[in-house]
Every structure is written in C-alpha cells, then in structure tokens.
Amino acid sequence: MNSAHISIKNQDATRxxxxxxxxxxxxxxxxxxxGDLGAxxxxxxxxxxxxxxxxxxxxxxxxxxxxxxxxIVQTYEREVAEVWHFDLYRLSDxxxxxxxxxxxALANHISLIEWPDRLAxxxxxxxxxxxxxxxxEEEARALELSGTKNWRSRLETLAAxx
Amino acid sequence: xIVLGIETSCDETSAAVVTSERxxxxxxxxxxLDDHRLYGGVVPEIAARAHLVxxxxxxxxxxxxxxxxxxxxxxxxxxxxxxxxxxxIIGTMAGKAIAAAHAxxxxxxxxxxxxxxxxxxxxxxxxxxxxxxxxxxxxxxxIVRGVGDYQRIGTTLDDASGExxxxxxxxxxxxxPGGPAVERAAQSGDKDRFALPRPMRxxxxxxxxxxxxxxxxxRQKDLLEQERPLSxxxxxxxxxxxxxxxxxxxxxxxxxxxxxxxxxxxSGRPLVVAGGVAANKRIAEVLRIQAKxxxxxxxxxxxxxxxxxxxxxxxxxIERLKLGQTDGLDFAPRPRWPLDSSAPKSIYAGAxxx
Numbered sequence: 110m111n112s113a114h115i116s117i118k119n120q121d122a123t124r125x126x127x128x129x130x131x132x133x134x135x136x137x138x139x140x141x142x143x144g145d146l147g148a149x150x151x152x153x154x155x156x157x158x159x160x161x162x163x164x165x166x167x168x169x170x171x172x173x174x175x176x177x178x179x180x181i182v183q184t185y186e187r188e189v190a191e192v193w194h195f196d197l198y199r200l201s202d203x204x205x206x207x208x209x210x211x212x213x214a215l216a217n218h219i220s221l222i223e224w225p226d227r228l229a230x231x232x233x234x235x236x237x238x239x240x241x242x243x244x245x246e247e248e249a250r251a252l253e254l255s256g257t258k259n260w261r262s263r264l265e266t267l268a269a270x271x
Numbered sequence: 272x273i274v275l276g277i278e279t280s281c282d283e284t285s286a287a288v289v290t291s292e293r294x295x296x297x298x299x300x301x302x303x304l305d306d307h308r309l310y311g312g313v314v315p316e317i318a319a320r321a322h323l324v325x326x327x328x329x330x331x332x333x334x335x336x337x338x339x340x341x342x343x344x345x346x347x348x349x350x351x352x353x354x355x356x357x358x359x360i361i362g363t364m365a366g367k368a369i370a371a372a373h374a375x376x377x378x379x380x381x382x383x384x385x386x387x388x389x390x391x392x393x394x395x396x397x398x399x400x401x402x403x404x405x406x407x408x409x410x411x412x413x414i415v416r417g418v419g420d421y422q423r424i425g426t427t428l429d430d431a432s433g434e435x436x437x438x439x440x441x442x443x444x445x446x447x448p449g450g451p452a453v454e455r456a457a458q459s460g461d462k463d464r465f466a467l468p469r470p471m472r473x474x475x476x477x478x479x480x481x482x483x484x485x486x487x488x489x490r491q492k493d494l495l496e497q498e499r500p501l502s503x504x505x506x507x508x509x510x511x512x513x514x515x516x517x518x519x520x521x522x523x524x525x526x527x528x529x530x531x532x533x534x535x536x537x538s539g540r541p542l543v544v545a546g547g548v549a550a551n552k553r554i555a556e557v558l559r560i561q562a563k564x565x566x567x568x569x570x571x572x573x574x575x576x577x578x579x580x581x582x583x584x585x586x587x588x589i590e591r592l593k594l595g596q597t598d599g600l601d602f603a604p605r606p607r608w609p610l611d612s613s614a615p616k617s618i619y620a621g622a623x624x625x
Contacts, residue, residue: 146441147438147489151482155429176427176429176430176482179281179409179431209357
C-alpha cells in the first residue's frame with residue numbers, strides 16, 4: 110500500500126482537491142470514503158462528481174448531488190465513465206449489495222463508496238482509501254490516503270497537492 | 272371508482288383500497304422499522320426480499336379489510352419510482368400481475384405525486400397549492416398546479432431533513448428512529464445554548480441544505496467531549512438547538528416559497544405539509560406561524576397518510592384514472608423520477624439508467 114497525507118484548509122481547497130482527484134479517475138476505479146458522521150464524506154464525493162465533465166464535456170458545478178443515504182446509490186453520467194455514488198450506511202447485510210448492482214459498478218464504472226466497511230467480502234482488490242478527519246480550524250480537514258498498486262503514481266500526484 | 276394502491280418504494284410494504292368518493296376502505300402498512308425496533312437495531316432491511324415475502328399477504332389483507340374482491344376494482348396503482356429498485360420491481364410486478372389477470376387498468380404512480388395529492392384525498396383541496404415534503408428521503412417545495420403538473424421550486428442540495436434528524440440522533444446516541452428521539456431529548460433541552468447555523472436563511476432561492484448543520488452538531492459535540500463525556504444535559508441542549516435550527520430553516524424557506532407562490536397565483540393559497548418530519552411538534556408549530564403570516568390555510572395529513580402508504584398511491588391512481596390516464600404493462604420502474612420535468616436536465620444525470 111502507498112499512502113499520502115493531505116491537509117485541506119477550507120471548502121475551497123476541498124473543491125480544488127476534488128478536481129485534481131476527479132481528473133485522475135477512470136472506469137473501474139474505486140474510492141473508499143471513511144470518516145465519522147459529519148466529517149464530509151458526501152461533501153467530498155459531491156465535489157468530485159461536480160468537477161468531472163459530463164457526457165457533453167461540460168462541467169456543471171451546481172449540479173444536484175443529493176445524499177445517497179436514502180436510496181443507497183445514485184448514478185451520474187460522466188465523460189470518462191459513469192460514477193456510482195454509494196452510501197452503505199443503511200445496509201444490514203452484504204448480500205444486499207448484489208441487489209443494488211455493486212458488481213457491475215466495481216467492474217465497469219467509477220465507484221465512490223461511503224461506509225465501505227459494509228462491503229465485507231465484496232471489498233475490491235484495488236482501491237484508494239480516503240479517511241477524512243477533522244483539522245484544527247472549522248473547515249479544515251486531514252485526509253489520509255492509502256492506495257493499492259494501481260494508485261502508486263497517482264498518489265504521488267495527489268501528495269503534491271497544496 | 273375503487274382502486275387498489277401498492278407502495279414498496281422504501282422501507283414500508285403497504286396496500287390500500289380507496290374510492291373516488293375519498294373513502295379509504297383499507298390502508299395496510301407493514302413497516303420494517305417495527306421489526307427492527309424490537310432489537311434496538313438501526314438498520315432497516317432494504318432487500319427486495321423483505322417486500323417479496325409480505326406483499327401478497329398485505330394485498331389480501333387490504334382487500335379483505337375493505338370487503339372487496341379483485342372483481343370490484345376499477346384499477347391497480349403501484350409506486351413506479353423514485354425509490355430503491357428492488358422494492359419498486361416487487362410492487363410494480365405485483366400491480367401488473369393483478370391488472371393483467373383481472374383485465375384492469377394499470378397505473379405506475381410517482382411516489383412523490385402520491386404525497387403531493389394526499390391533501391385532496393384528506394381535505395379535498397383545490398389546485399393550486401404549495402407543498403412542503405419533508406421526509407427521510409426527500410426535502411422539497413413544490414407548487415402543485417394540477418394532476419401531473421408540478422413545479423419544483425426548492426429541494427435539498429445534500430441531506431433530507433429526516434436524514435439530518437436520524438444522523439443527529441445517531442451522533443448523540445439518542446436511539447432510533449431519529450426524529451422522535453431528537454424531539455424527545457429536545458423537550459428538556461435549551462435551544463439557545465449552542466449557536467448552530469441556520470442553513471440557507473434569507474437566500475433568494477427556495478433550496479435547503481442540512482449537511483453543514485450536521486457537521487456543526489458533530490463539531491460542537493467533539494468540542495464538549497474534549498472537556499468531559501457528553502452529559503444528558505448536553506445531549507438535550509444539542510438536540511434542542513439542532514431542532515430549532517431545522518425549524519428556523521424550514522420556516523425561512525417556506526416563507527420564501529410563499530412569495531414565489533403569491534407572485535404566480537396571488538396570496539392565500541394553501542400550504543400542504545407531507546412527510547414524517549411534519550410530525551415534529553416544533554416544526555409543525557413554526558409552519559403554522561408561517562402559514563398564518565401568509566394568510567394561508569395549513570393542511571397536514573394524519574401521520575399514517577403523511578408517511579409512506581398505499582392509500583396515497585391508490586388516490587393518485589384515481590386522480591389519473593379520472594383523467595383517462597393509464598400506463599402500459601411495459602412500464603419499467605424508475606429509481607429516479609423527478610416530478611418536475613421542466614427542471615434543468617443536468618439535475619437528472621443518470622436518469623436514463625433507471
């Protein structure tokens with residue numbers, strides 16, 4: 110596993126970091142988003158989705174990206190691939206993952222997964238894990254990134270974020 | 272006209288029989304929450320399996336309680352979306368099977384339309400009216416102009432209001448379901464002890480946002496815990512401050528929506544509130560004040576018709592059937608199905624997948 114630590118100063122920086130990360134994503138990539146309730150997992154996923162060009166190559170910064178807690182998954186058409194935004198918080202059994210099409214997502218789309226501990230045996234072999242912690246200032250966040258082999262060079266790019 | 276309604280879009284499995292004379296002959300609701308409360312669990316089973324094992328018995332019970340048979344029906348309405356795909360497939364298949372077997376009109380009803388039209392079932396409200404839908408999965412302001420004619424003027428940009436209650440309850444260890452748990456704790460709390468943000472206050476649009484408020488609760492809790500473990504007093508005060516912030520935000524957004532409504536249709540049009548969050552007494556109170564200030568009647572359906580139920584689906588089916596509308600048996604369930612098709616296309620990215 111390769112890792113990186115990233116300090117985010119405020120919401121603006123979150124958006125810039127999301128833009129950098131979103132630009133590195135390709136079909137089959139999986140981001141595991143971890144952190145306590147209120148840490149900003151959905152906010153980061155939202156920023157990533159909003160900064161990725163859509164199928165007509167446009168970036169719609171104010172596009173609606175509602176919390177997927179209720180629906181478990183929300184999907185978005187993006188130029189590079191479909192993005193599936195999961196929130197597994199309400200899942201009680203990993204078997205239910207099959208029902209929401211997670212196999213297809215892991216194989217063919219870009220998966221942003223909140224509460225990935227619920228994945229159990231379906232946790233993919235390759236992923237980038239992002240643990241979001243609070244910083245000292247109100248809007249500040251500390252991100253701990255760790256990725257499998259396919260993320261090595263991309264992690265170097267991300268580590269240079271400031 | 273008698274219609275059977277089937278609702279399976281989320282955690283409730285429900286079937287109901289309703290007449291065009293606005294009589295609810297039966298409304299059978301099985302909530303998975305009931306099962307889970309016994310175990311003190313927090314996670315409802317979302318699997319289609321849960322709907323599948325119950326749907327037939329629930330439809331039978333709805334017909335039996337209503338004292339009607341399939342031969343007495345004039346149509347079958349089932350929720351076709353939005354919601355969890357597994358449940359939607361089960362309800363849609365059940366509805367289509369009954370319609371096909373008994374040669375009845377089939378209606379795929381939008382779940383949100385069910386909520387939107389309930390006030391006409393309960394209170395015979397005339398169009399147009401303002402609808403505030405506040406539930407675990409939705410937070411929207413709509414102008415209901417007619418059957419199938421909805422203008423969404425505001426929506427949450429992140430969390431739904433009920434979701435914010437659930438997550439706050441979870442953060443404060445208040446139990447489940449979160450809405451009643453926060454309200455109970457808030458009763459003995461001091462709403463002025465913590466200055467939490469009032470999301471979107473005085474914004475010109477009618478949108479909502481509750482994610483930042485959730486984070487503010489978290490931050491306040493963490494600050495307190497740096498000194499000592501949370502006391503029950505802290506929990507109650509945080510719950511009260513949170514509830515007041517949500518109430519303020521809903522009141523502010525609704526007051527803005529009244530302005531939009533008045534510009535289009537003049538003043539005094541009714542405010543209809545639907546969704547489980549409407550059961551919160553403090554929120555009901557501030558909405559009553561808003562409606563009064565706007566010179567509008569406030570209509571809130573009884574709780575069993577406010578939360579997900581088959582009767583509202585049957586009624587929406589009746590409203591559409593009266594206009595001669597039906598759906599083909601080739602209808603495919605739609606996990607995403609916005610009520611307002613005039614909203615910007617970008618909002619519904621991925622809808623084609625559904």
